[in-house]
Amino acid sequence: MDQPVVSWGAPHTERADAARNRLHLVATAREMIAELGVDRLTMDALAERSGLGKGTVFRRFGTRAGIFQALLDDGERAFQERVLAGPPPLGPGAAPLERLIAYGRARVGFMLEYREVARAALDGRQPIPAGAQTPLSQTHIRMLLGRLDLGSVNLDILSIQLTAALDGPLLLYLSAADLEPGAAGTEQRLAQSWQDLVQRVCHP
Amino acid sequence: MDQPVVSWGAPHTERADAARNRLHLVATAREMIAELGVDRLTMDALAERSGLGKGTVFRRFGTRAGIFQALLDDGERAFQERVLAGPPPLGPGAAPLERLIAYGRARVGFMLEYREVARAALDGRQPIPAGAQTPLSQTHIRMLLGRLDLGSVNLDILSIQLTAALDGPLLLYLSAADLEPGAAGTEQRLAQSWQDLVQRVCHP
Known part of the structure; x- marks a missing residue:
């Protein structure tokens, strides 16, 4: 076979x-x-x-890039498992806003951990670098937004906006020299900024 | 010479x-x-x-892509001129939040107007498709955020988040079939969603 x-x-x-x-x-x-x-x-x-x-x-x-893509896929699967079936607040069981905050914080950590692998997985054949990661974040954020009371906001577009807001700083920081020295501080700043953003957006 | x-x-x-x-x-x-x-x-x-x-x-x-890049650069310059020196609320003279809303609404229109030209300007040599447009949006949004009273939020990262939130839906919609038929409705939805987002984020 x-x-x-x-x-x-x-x-x-x-x-x-x-x-x-x-x-x-x-x-x-x-x-x-x-x-x-x-x-x-x-x-x-x-x-x-x-x-x-x-x-x-x-x-x-x-190809060589295929090795890194496999490692990335493997990491994505493990990450998804934590989101769908792991302990709260990342996994099920916490309030939607708590889960939203926990999701972004965990995602920032994941993207920083895998940033070199993700870069090496690109061999110029992919249309858009971030494409592969988008669906999970967007679907999950959309699901959590649906459980909050956000009035007449278009939740489909808001989930895309927030997914982009989550990925954007990392994709831009990734090429910047200031990521390298203090990665721990960067992670903390990005995680806090995600929390600030969603708390403001989801404020009743 | x-x-x-x-x-x-x-x-x-x-x-x-x-x-x-x-x-x-x-x-x-x-x-x-x-x-x-x-x-x-x-x-x-x-x-x-x-x-x-x-x-x-x-x-x-x-190259052929170079023609479209020149058209795009030309359009970007004209757009920038409207932002920096055109009539309010896009240009100077309106309140910061009004200008922020007007900027995103105008940017959505610009990106939709230039979407085919921007696509044709890519010939696979560019690292990230949206890269060229990022600086203006980010710099301008950062400047306007600095004039709002947003407490202890990290404005550098917030400006990146909002820039990504502005570009994200369009970059994702661009490849989706549902953009083509009702572009007018899409523009309206995206512009309204930008306004909803920044009003929530900048809510005192």
Whole structure:
């Protein structure tokens, strides 16, 4: 039974050995990034370190960018799991405004954690860099806004506005030199600014 | 004296004939777009219609995308002129919140008017599609926010959030099919949603 070449999709149709290889490759890639940094992770280096051979790495990821896309997809899935089924206030069980604040704060942390992986996942074939992350944020924010009493506001557009307001500072900061030195301070400022924004927007 | 090949920059150093050619080419390009649509405007067609020859068009614009970038730059300059020196509430003279509302409403109109030109100006060499438009919006919004009394909010980040919230819906709508049929209704909805957002954010 043939597996799709590049895609991470439909893991339930993977053969057991393919699934094992995938987990092993992703874990090895994470180790290498932690030890050597993003720039030193190449197809060849991953093949050598994993002991799985270049053919397997190539079939699984297609390109070097494909490795990082797989890591990003993996991180997105784990993040989504925390949002949909993790403990409150990020997960279900807290009031909508609390969850909205918690979502943005967690998302800022996620985007900062994955910023180099996300950048390396771009190989010029994608139409818009932020595209892949938009749906979860927008859908989730739209759902939470629907549980608040915001009068006659257009919630579909407001959810797009807030998603863009959440991603925007990070996408712009990402290319700025001032992100690098004090990442912790940046995260705190961005998280606080998200909280300030939604508290003002959702003020009764 | 040599002129730069692709750039529109530094028009005050242009020789009179180069300036005349540029104006003629831009005016001809606008006519062709109005009559034939964006897709039919090519380097060859522009050279033929303008009567200036392919060499002149090539030296001026470099690529087909360069024609559209020049039209966009031209439109941006005219828009900026309205913001900095036009009549209120878009121009100076109105209260800060009124100007903020007027800015977003006008910007939505501008982005919708130029959406096909902006798309055609991209030839895959630009890092981020919206990059070129960000500074004006962000600088202007930051200036207006500074004149409002918003307490302890981080105005630098808020101006980025609002710039992203202004561009976001349009960038996302741009690729959606639902923009095409009722552009007038879309403009109205987006303009109203901008007004709703900033009124909530700037509520004392």
